Amino acid sequence: MGALESRKISREELHELVWSVPVRQASRLLGVSGSYVGRICTALDVPRPGRGWWAQKRAGCAPAPTPLPNANLGHPLFWEKGPGSNAIFTYYKDRDLRQKSREIGWHPLALIAQRSFSKARPGRGDLLVVRANGAIDLSITASMLDAAIQLANMLFIALEASGSSVAVAVRQPFIRPAIGLQSCLADWQREVCSHTRPPRWPTIATIAGVPTGLAIVELHHEAEMQYIGDGQFAETCSPKGKRIPPVTGITWKQERLVSSKKLKIVAYSPVHSSPWRQEWQIDDPRTATDDIKEIILKLEIRAQGQEANRASCKPALPKILSHSLTAVELVAVDSLVAIPSSHTKEEPSC
Structure with missing residues (x-):
């Protein structure tokens, strides 16, 4: 079990995590796959490092981390493995519905x-x-x-x-x-x-x-x-x-x-x-x-x-x-x- 797997993770904590360790290490701490870490970040509106950022950091030329934007209604404020992950499921379900609704006006x-x-x-x-x-x-x-x-x-x-x-x-x-x-x-x-x-x-x-x-x-x-x-x-x-x-x-x-x-x-x-x-x-x-x-x-x-x-x-x-x-x-x-x-x-x- 990951060190952070058994408790709620706020947007601020997730932002600090993904900019302090690579996604593979963050996924082990959260007890989920690396791709799911990306889905959590998208649902909570948390920016994460782009491709090549960690290599730039090791070379000492990485740009500053992207600041955490203000919380917006429609995005969950925290993630929790288990029942708490329903908020993530609901976000993506609503997002698909938003895309369909735009098509029909x-x-x-x-x-x-x-x-x-x-x-x-x-x-x-x-x-x-x-x-x-x-x-x-x-x-x-x-x-x-x-x-x-x-x-x-x-x-x-x-x-x-x-x-x-x-x-x-x-x-x-x-x-x-x-x-x-x-x-x-x-x-x-x-x-x-x-x-x-x-x-x-x-x-x-x-x-x-x-x-x-x-x-x-x-x-x-x-x-x-x-x-x-x-x-x-x-x-x-x-x-x-x-x-x-x-x-x-x-x-x-x-x-x-x-x-x-x-x-x-x-x-x-x-x-x-x-x-x-x-x-x-x-x-x-x-x-x-x-x-x-x-x-x-x-x-x-x-x-x-x-x-x-x-x-x-x-x-x-x-x-x-x-x-x-x-x-x-x-x-x-x-x-x-x-x-x-x-x-x-x-x-x-x-």
Whole structure:
């Protein structure tokens, strides 16, 4: 067994290892083959010496080691032999899917969502339940699945076209607050508010270096429903004028949440210390191009304001935080500096 085989190896440790010993020796220490060391480095976004570098080093004329780039969402932060290697497998599986999605003009996260949610079973409130690692943050029923996927695809492509990045933050230190199924502008004062089921991992867009959580939710409204048997309810005042069939046995009426057949995009802070949230209702995803442009512009203004605030506070921060901040490191900064919400109106949480 290699000396490093039985524990987690971080990106920093792997970078130091591959630039201090040749790949054959590194593979023995990690307990894997030399080619697999290369796959680990690619997955963790760790640069490694090129062909002939070690010969140049022995001759005393090798160039300096390539510095380790900042961590990016979509790349694992560590490797561990055994169960921990699943992150490497997932990275390469997602990479192949990204290549295929580019060929058909889809964003890879939207393509993954289509595959994951199309196999999902409805849970509470008929919302589709998906616990896959790479699934984006959707709270929708089967009837609105295609519209939600289309909206997510348009949003993610537009974000990346503007220079931002989007990823599912697997095993990252981000939070996802409770999000209501109803419009918070109208219903936030209710003591009882129905919430979406949180995803396994939040969907994070990195905008101007600032992490921003994203979710797409199917809007619901309260309506009077009557129990018609076999666990089914029917709306007493159907908008289409349909009459409730005669009910035999016990029946009753009650207020229940019903789909409005509309969607909303929710953006929020994925860190505890600077809470904010904003929502936009989307009536028809097919005509949401201008709405998405406006949403991205507002998120960029907010992110630039937060980044400027951090820059003004950098001299007071520890030296370790003085370099270019990554999405993961921003969590640590936010715990030291409270960022006021000056560019968008903070919506009360349901």
